[in-house]
Amino acid sequence: MGDRIFASAKSEKARSGLAASAERNAPALLATDGLSIRFGGHAAVDGVSCRFPPGTLTAIVGPNGAGKTTYFNLISGQLRASSGEVWLNGERITHLPPSARARRGIGRAFQLTNLFPNLSVLENVRLAIQARSKPGFSLLRLADDATEILEQAFAVLGRVHLENRANIAAAALSHGDQRKLEVAILLAMQPRIFMFDEPTAGMSVDEVPVLLDLIEAIKAERQHTILLVEHKMDVVRRLADRIVVLHQGRLVAEGDPASVVNLPIVREAYLGRSALS
Amino acid sequence: MHSFSPPSRRSFGLRLLSGDTPGHPVASFLMAVLVFVLAFAPLLFAGTRAVATAARVAIFVVLAASYDLLLGYTGIVSFAHTLFFGLGAYGVAIALAGSGPSWSALFVGSAAGIGFAALLGIGIALLSLRVRAIFFSMITLAVASVGQVLASQLHDITGGEDGLTFSVPPLLSPSFHPFTEPVLGVRIDGRLNTYYLIFVVSLVLFLLLLRLVNSPFGRVLRAIRENEFRAEALGYRVVVYRSLASAIAAAMAAIAGTLMALLLRYNGPATTLSFSIMIDILLMVVIGGMGTLYGPAIGAALMVLAQYYLEPALQFLAELTAPFPLLSAVFQPDRWLLWLGFLFMLVVMYFPAGIVGSLRARGLYSQTR
Numbered sequence: 241m242g243d244r245i246f247a248s249a250k251s252e253k254a255r256s257g258l259a260a261s262a263e264r265n266a267p268a269l270l271a272t273d274g275l276s277i278r279f280g281g282h283a284a285v286d287g288v289s290c291r292f293p294p295g296t297l298t299a300i301v302g303p304n305g306a307g308k309t310t311y312f313n314l315i316s317g318q319l320r321a322s323s324g325e326v327w328l329n330g331e332r333i334t335h336l337p338p339s340a341r342a343r344r345g346i347g348r349a350f351q352l353t354n355l356f357p358n359l360s361v362l363e364n365v366r367l368a369i370q371a372r373s374k375p376g377f378s379l380l381r382l383a384d385d386a387t388e389i390l391e392q393a394f395a396v397l398g399r400v401h402l403e404n405r406a407n408i409a410a411a412a413l414s415h416g417d418q419r420k421l422e423v424a425i426l427l428a429m430q431p432r433i434f435m436f437d438e439p440t441a442g443m444s445v446d447e448v449p450v451l452l453d454l455i456e457a458i459k460a461e462r463q464h465t466i467l468l469v470e471h472k473m474d475v476v477r478r479l480a481d482r483i484v485v486l487h488q489g490r491l492v493a494e495g496d497p498a499s500v501v502n503l504p505i506v507r508e509a510y511l512g513r514s515a516l517s
Numbered sequence: 518m519h520s521f522s523p524p525s526r527r528s529f530g531l532r533l534l535s536g537d538t539p540g541h542p543v544a545s546f547l548m549a550v551l552v553f554v555l556a557f558a559p560l561l562f563a564g565t566r567a568v569a570t571a572a573r574v575a576i577f578v579v580l581a582a583s584y585d586l587l588l589g590y591t592g593i594v595s596f597a598h599t600l601f602f603g604l605g606a607y608g609v610a611i612a613l614a615g616s617g618p619s620w621s622a623l624f625v626g627s628a629a630g631i632g633f634a635a636l637l638g639i640g641i642a643l644l645s646l647r648v649r650a651i652f653f654s655m656i657t658l659a660v661a662s663v664g665q666v667l668a669s670q671l672h673d674i675t676g677g678e679d680g681l682t683f684s685v686p687p688l689l690s691p692s693f694h695p696f697t698e699p700v701l702g703v704r705i706d707g708r709l710n711t712y713y714l715i716f717v718v719s720l721v722l723f724l725l726l727l728r729l730v731n732s733p734f735g736r737v738l739r740a741i742r743e744n745e746f747r748a749e750a751l752g753y754r755v756v757v758y759r760s761l762a763s764a765i766a767a768a769m770a771a772i773a774g775t776l777m778a779l780l781l782r783y784n785g786p787a788t789t790l791s792f793s794i795m796i797d798i799l800l801m802v803v804i805g806g807m808g809t810l811y812g813p814a815i816g817a818a819l820m821v822l823a824q825y826y827l828e829p830a831l832q833f834l835a836e837l838t839a840p841f842p843l844l845s846a847v848f849q850p851d852r853w854l855l856w857l858g859f860l861f862m863l864v865v866m867y868f869p870a871g872i873v874g875s876l877r878a879r880g881l882y883s884q885t886r
Contacts, residue, residue: 316750318746318750337749337754338749338750339749339750339751339752339753339754339755340752340754342749342750342751342752343752348750350747350750354744354746354747354750355744355747356739356740356743356744356747356748357743357744358743359739359740359743363736363739366736367736367737367740367748367751368751370733370736370737371751371752371753372752378732378733378734379728379729379732379734379735380728380729380732381732381733382532382535382536382728382731382732383731383732383733383735383736384536384731386733425751429751429752
């Protein structure tokens with residue numbers, strides 16, 4: 241815990257009064273408290289305490305192996321913490337399975353594309369909508385009769401420009417389109433917490449802006465808490481209200497982008513030694 | 518740009534099939550023939566053997582289709598399906614052998630067998646929380662073996678290896694003849710009643726399964742098969758869905774078992790619990806096409822027909838080719854299993870996704886619905 245350095249969050253609050261008042265009035269929607277997971281003797285995430293205020297986008301950065309995706313897995317429930325807690329709106333969700341966390345509003349887009357490969361693009365999105373509208377246990381109605389779900393699914397596909405590919409198998413999409421579908425599934429879940437794990441990884445240059453505009457649009461609504469793991473520094477600078485730096489499983493710095501990026505430990509840990517020279 | 522249009526009003530027939538058709542003209546034709554022949558079997562065939570075969574086809578259609586709900590739709594590889602089949606059959610057999618041929622005994626016996634099967638189905642599904650993939654399959658195999666051993670050891674209840682012979686309620690009994698003369702050329706008797714009971718129940722169960730797999734619930738099962746991890750992350754409690762699917766499949770297999778008991782008026786370990794039946798079910802589903810429901814129905818018909826008629830057909834061929842000893846030896850009827858194996862190989866080679874699955878992939882139907 242000793243080497244955790246908190247960037248000057250106070251001065252940041254003073255500068256952006258609007259965000260600061262929002263932060264004071266609303267409770268931290270999502271928070272982790274001393275969150276750790278050990279695989280054998282190795283602590284992949286080590287005592288990370290962090291609050292993610294509503295209406296803000298927090299970028300989580302750090303070198304490969306820093307524990308960013310593991311931290312995500314602990315928050316969305318794919319991994320269970322060895323110690324520490326995850327809080328959502330004052331509720332302790334540390335031991336809930338992923339499905340229960342998803343129903344409480346934690347939505348996650350995965351780093352490695354994680355779709356239903358042999359189902360159609362439409363079906364992939366429809367399943368996400370159905371999961372929150374709860375007719376999953378209606379056994380004798382026809383899924384195709386739920387036209388409002390179909391309409392919503394097409395609306396979501398429209399936002400990522402996939403509406404014309406609705407009826408082809410997800411596996412048949414190009415890599416970039418699969419990334420978009422991954423995000424469409426997240427949108428369709430209508431979560432309160434959006435978790436993007438390297439959303440632009442492997443996307444072609446002309447596809448990236450579509451996705452960034454989308455994230456920016458979600459952010460502009462100011463309703464949601466957004467967590468973003470991202471390697472591209474320009475993306476982080478453009479989108480992030482706040483940056484959290486992980487290094488070897490520990491939170492080494494957090495604060496506004498301008499101050500965090502220039503911290504020596506960040507430059508060393510994240511950008512590598514070469515960035516210093 | 519907006520490519521969404523609300524589904525047009527479906528015809529009654531299509532609604533009956535839950536909007537899910539065989540998806541290829543050949544598959545549709547085979548299904549139509551199957552339903553037609555089963556619907557009119559007692560009128561089409563004179564012999565009781567042929568009608569009994571038709572009844573067996575109907576029962577195995579339900580058994581294979583219910584197994585498809587597990588294997589093809591949910592992706593659960595279980596070898597305990599015959600256990601549920603046996604539970605239904607033993608429920609009827611024990612009740613009727615114990616308290617005589619009354620409808621109430623039949624009802625209580627079937628309900629007990631079906632209910633117990635559903636509970637056991639849930640129990641086995643819950644095992645998947647602890648053990649995964651091949652290890653889960655091995656455990657289901659062990660559970661099925663335990664059932665088989667129990668059935669043959671609990672002699673006082675199950676009749677052991679000999680099984681139980683019993684009488685069925687009079688209306689279903691072969692000795693039931695309400696009319697001395699045939700009505701419209703058909704002899705009305707208990708056999709006919711039994712046949713149509715089996716046919717109607719099987720048809721209703723098959724349509725119910727079609728509805729189930731096209732319901733929101735069925736979509737979730739497919740999602741679990743495709744990517745269990747993602748389904749969970751969307752908010753679906755995978756284990757609950759799996760358990761429910763397992764319970765439904767088990768109950769349907771048990772109902773098929775009760776029908777089998779009524780057809781044979783006998784039940785024993787070899788008729789409903791044997792592992793060779795499990796293999797048959799597996800082959801029916803794989804040959805017909807996993808995850809299509811129509812496939813397992815066609816697969817069941819082909820398998821049962823092959824088991825009953827391949828031997829006589831070979832006999833016929835052997836006699837036909839008698840002048841050529843070598844050829845005649847090839848068609849030696851005792852070697853029917855060899856021929857069955859050969860036919861399987863052809864099907865697997867030319868229909869890798871099963872008959873209906875491969876036809877759909879080849880045809881007009883997009884596999885990705």
